[in-house]
Amino acid sequence: MDRLEGVGRWLATDAPQGTIEDLLAAFCQEIVRRGLPVWRASLGLEVLHPEVSGWQHVWIDESVSFRESARATAATSPSYLNSPTRIVDETARPFRRRLDAPCPDLPLLEELRLSGATDYAMYPLPFLDQTRTAVIAFATQRPDGFDPTALEGLELAARLLGPYLERHVLRRIAIDLLDTYVGPRTGQRIIEGRVDRGAAELIQAAIWFTDLRGFTHLSERAPIPDVLADLNVWFGIVGDVVEAHGGEVLKFIGDAVLAIFPVSAGQTRTDACRNALAAAQDFCRRIDHENDARRPLDPLAFGLALHFGEVAYGNVGAPRRLDFTVIGPAVNRASRLQDLAKRLGHRVLISRAVASEVDQPLTDLGRYDLRDIVHPEQVFTLP
Template sequence: MTSPVVSDLSGAEGPCTTLLGDLPERLALHFASLGKPTFEELLDALSRGLCELGVPVWRAFVGIETLHPVHSGRTVTWGEGRIDTRQRDREGVTRQPDYLNSPVRLVDESGAPLRIRLTKTDSDMPTLAALKRAGGTDYVIHPLPFIDRNRTAVISFATQAPDGFGQRDLDRIAAAVAVIGPQFERLAVREIAVNLLDTYVGPRSGRRVFEGLINRGDLVTVSAAILFADLRDYTALSERMPGPATVQLLDAWFDVLGEPIEKQGGEILKFLGDGVLAVFPGADAHEACRAALEAAADTDRNFYRVADAASLPRDEIGYGIGLHYGDVGYGNVGTRTRLDFTVIGPAVNLTSRLQDLSKRLPHTVLASAAFAAHVPDVMIPHASHDLRGIAEPVEVYTLSSAR
């Protein structure tokens, strides 16, 4: 095996946009017409533009690291009339062989562009070997000129031209990278912001925040099914379990509850210790209540996973869920500089009290009459109960055996 024939391009003269003719203007007009262009549209426009200038681009690739609890970022590959987008898993990404043995790592570490003549190397890097097998002759990879240099952001081009890229081709590519870099960074920053809001605030609420609903006291009234859930005996369990096991228990509980909430179109607004507050907004009350009920049923079917994750006997751990349907105030509350996007109002308080009541009754799921009215086929009345902080006795419903 021979070493890759690598050229360090970092000492080349700064990119000159005159090499690109009217490409920057055409790209600007193209992006403006797109409104909010995607990573795929940017790479497609750039690659086609370079081809029109005579640069023999055969394959183009962009790899950009963002912030997301599951994905480390995205890769976009352009070529042969197709665009392929893939998400990279976050866990262990920098230890994976396909990263460690790649041109991307070399550029990450050096911060400098590289050119590799594929016809003059037998590199064992999978990326280069695959390009060579497919007829590639030359390859160049650049770090994207982002202001934030803490995350991977690279762009590469390959050609099948017999003589590879000429010097003018390389100069044009360098100039194009300088022109396109800020566009990619804007998209990356936006995606990071949206991901963080989705993760820490919730998809619906995060979208409202991103769109500018950030003033304290900004509330809208919405009708929603409300779900309050709580893990039983968590305090006692946490006192006798080691810290890591306690975290594992909580994560398993939140997964078992959160996955069906998300699947059914709900949104978790708060984690309250071992509790969860979620809403299922919707003008159709029947659909909203049915979705909340399905989430509760899925939680029940999979609750065994919580005990198993914590290595606890299944009869040593339980949970309770309160369900209600009503109007809530949805928006910002908090201090002048630290806000919380949540729901407030009597309907939320009632749901919380129903969940509390389940601690004293032999029923896991309790619902209000307002909730049960929209799913009468699966709810049966239990009795009226006095609930803390609620003026009048509340008629409480439980799941029927048909459920």
């Protein structure tokens, strides 16, 4: 239609592309300037994240608001089940309703009607990936609602905007999946293109190695759903405390966890060691609290080792199946310390490399030989 002539060129050359918020605000202002009677516009975009189902962006009064939906409840929530979004998801067709009468079946539309809206239209966005929600909706306060020409223009506007929105969604999905499966620091390196097999950089880091004691016995006698539930509680506590103290979980290995607290421009060797130790102390408190809460079930028992050293941080693996991890003698020593913790009956063992950097008293347990390690290690624990 004539009033939207040039919108495609505007999107390609002049529209702000930095964020969805900026793009939506500018787009709505542009189509209003061109004569479409839009009072309110909203986007519903499903993402792929373990905790977040999707985003809703709402443009009204020249500003954009943003809300996330929790994955655990999104698909069964009344706000979705009784919404135009569900209707469009199920039919893959546009939805339109004149708001000249109460809308008890669709509470959102009744809310908009009471705010002065007279007409509402929602369109599926033409994403290449049609498996997730991607919709845009428009409302007007014009007394006679959207005429056929306006509806045609809105559908065309949605088609023109769709590819630009999908770019943002796909990038966000890629980043979220990398953050979820390999961690934010590692994910950023992968996004930056560090994917060559064997490519690694030498970094210094405090190394955290822990495992759940008695897991083999538990997995042999307990139902698999119970085992998975215990593992998720265990891993959840590890992840929370490591991230809260500036570390990053690199991998889950059965019931074990490897994490690092790297030295960086803003974090010295001393900072890394102190953060790792603070995380270990916090972890002990969190596990004790969890064990109190889970009685009379078996407690979660663990062994945890902290060491500091230089590691190779990068890609290893097969040509088409890589793992971004840390390797090196320091990692081996941390693993052997964790084995020693089990033999000595201590929950936490700390190497001299870490103990020498912290400013709080530790209990010196003496020197011990570590399996396959040439020199004995001076070992400490929490008092």
